[in-house]
Structure formats: structure tokens, C-alpha cells
Amino acid sequence: MARGDSAPGQARGRAGGRLGTWVFGLLPLCVVALAVATFSVLDVPGLTGRAGPPAEELAVERTVLGPGSIELIIRNLGPDPVAIAQVVVNDAFSDFRAEETEIGRLRATTVRVTYPWVEGEAYEIGLLTSSGGLISHEIPVAVTTPDPAGFLGLMALLGMYVGIIPIAIGMLWLPWLRRIPPRWIQLLMALTIGLLTWLAIDAGVEGLEIANEAAGALGGAGLVLFGAVAAYLLLAGVGTWLAARPGGHRLALLVAVGIGLHNLGEGLAIGSAYAVGALALGATLVIGFAVHNTTEGLAIVAPAADHRVAPGTLLVLGLVAGAPAILGAWLGAAAVQPAIGALLLGFGVGAIAQVILQLVPAIRDQVGRALHPLSICGVLAGMALMWATGLLS
Structure with missing residues (x-):
């Protein structure tokens, strides 16, 4: 009988222990709430009164x-x-x-x-x-603002011109990548890291510029950092989830996601600029973006050069990287707040940083060094290439 009574007693003890844990966990919150209510009711001096003219911003x-x-x-x-x-x-x-x-x-x-x-x-x-x-x-220049609902189709075309089509053209380098010596593949992987590094720098600078236009009370430049950290952690989780997949496919998908988040911010800037008439949609602009973003297609297929990739997989990778430009153009044309734009560009920075970290092992030499003459030349060449092609757009 004593043994039978011990089980209910242990259950009550565990229940009482859990209840005590919750009580002690909520106690500080209750004290804070009580203090705030007391200060509000008693109108404690120094909290509500403020001398001088109102602060207007x-x-x-x-x-x-x-x-x-x-x-x-x-x-x-x-x-x-x-x-x-x-x-x-x-x-x-x-x-x-x-x-x-x-x-x-x-x-x-x-x-x-x-x-x-x-x-x-x-x-x-x-x-x-x-x-x-x-x-x-x-x-600066007064131009009639177009109705966003009237040119969603045009924004979709623009997103295809600067996102999907150039990336698809760049992915045509895949057959060539499979015919070059392995040493060249390592160089191209370093080139890919350079391309992505420049994209991260570009997105970070643009994000900080937009953050300066946003409400400081909404986060300001901190939104870029928050977006970067959030995207870095989320993409790290995605990379862990995809760890069971073949290495080339996994890295190619991560690169496509990182580039896609960057193109989301790029489309956002294009759509908002077009909405106020500050963007000239001419052949030169389209060609400039095409040349600039074609290198992104090379960055996607480089990790998959040693693996067999189905055409459907290539199509998905291209859409993941390029289609966000369409979404960004729509959002920009619909007057997205600067705070949201800064956050989205921060996402691009964090995602690309995580992708770069995943690509570093592919450029290590036989001694295990990531920074050696070949990789350094590749990274610098990739950054220079993105800078040069960016001048055209």
C-alpha cells in the first residue's frame, strides 16, 4: 500500500515543481507590470513632464x-x-x-x-x-507618377529582363565548365566568391542609404544588420536541412537563394525609381543589367560543374535566383516603406555571407589554405568583374 501511495505523491511533487517554476519565471514580469502601472497612476515627476518646445521630426x-x-x-x-x-x-x-x-x-x-x-x-x-x-x-525632376496597378505587367517584363533572362544566359556556361581542367574550376569557385562579395557590398551600401531615409524609431540602419543576421541564420538552417543532398546541387541552390535575395533588393530599387519617373527604360539600361547579371548565372552553375544536373533543376535554380527581381519591382512600384527596403537588402547581405562561407572549402589548396595565390586572384577578379559590368547599368 505504501508503494501504491508513492506514485501519486511523486506526480503531485512534479506538478508542484512545474507550478513553482512558472511562478518564479513570471514573478519579475509581474513586478515590472506593477511598477509601470504605479508610475502611470501616480504620474511620477520626470516621466511625463518635459521642458522646451515640442520635438518635431x-x-x-x-x-x-x-x-x-x-x-x-x-x-x-x-x-x-x-x-x-x-x-x-x-x-x-x-x-x-x-x-x-x-x-x-x-x-x-x-x-x-x-x-x-x-x-x-x-x-x-x-x-x-x-x-x-x-x-x-x-x-529634383517632376514627372507624373504612374498608377502601380496599370504597369504590373511592365514591371514583370522588367524583372525578367534584369533577372531571369541574364541569369539563364550565364548558366549556359555549364557545358564549358565541365570541359576545363580541375584547377580552373577552383579558380572559378574563387571567382564566384568574388562575385558574391561584391554583391554583398553593393546590397549593404544601398541598404544603409535607404535606411537613412527610414524612420529612426523603426530601426534605421539597424534594420540592415537585423536582416543580415536573420538571413544568415535562416540560410544556415536551410543548408543543414539540405546536407543530405549531393554537394554540387546543395551549393548551387544556396548560391541561387543568396543571389535571389540580392535581386529582390535590386528589383525593389528599380520599381521604386520607375514609380517616380527616375528610371529611363532604354536599350542601354537593359543591356547593362543583362551583362552585369549574366555573371550571376556563372556563379550558380560553377558549384555543380562536377555533377549531373537535370534541365528541370537548372530551370528551378534560374527562377530562384532571377524571379525575385520581379517581386521586388512590384513591391517598389507599390511604394514600399524605406524601412522594409532596408530590411530586404539586409536579407541579401546575410544570405550571400552564408553562401560565401559554404563555398570557402571548395577553394582550399592541398595544404588546406583558403587564401593562396590562385584563390586571391580569383576573388579579386570576381569583384573587379562585377564592378566593371555594374558601370554599364
């Missing part, structure tokens, strides 16, 4: 130019509410209408300014707040 996230009107999407980045009192266009007061008379912290509103702007001219817009502050916004 506005950012113009998007400009939409229509017939006889200029629409500004404005976000309040400061801690205090802001009210727009007047709008000045080229030193002249203009009629305007705002969706909200007062913009709360991190909230956005649309200000529609009635103004007979002329296409091709530059305009300086000043937003006067109720407290007398002035926020300036510049339109």
Missing part, C-alpha cells in the same frame, strides 16, 4: 504627382504630435488638404497640395508646422 516617405496636385505621404518620427499649418512650394504658399490635422507618433498621413506643377522642373516643398518648424522636401 517628419519624413516624406512617398511623393505622388498627379494633374495639378502633389501628394506627400508623411510620417511623424518624433515623440510629439505634429500639425501641418502651411505648405510652401518654391517660396509660395499653396492650398493643401491633410487626411489628419494632427499626426501622432509614428503615424502617417497624406497631404494633398494643389499646385500647377510643370513636368521636368524641380520643386522645393516646405511643410510649416503649427509650432513654426519647417520641414523641407525636394523633387
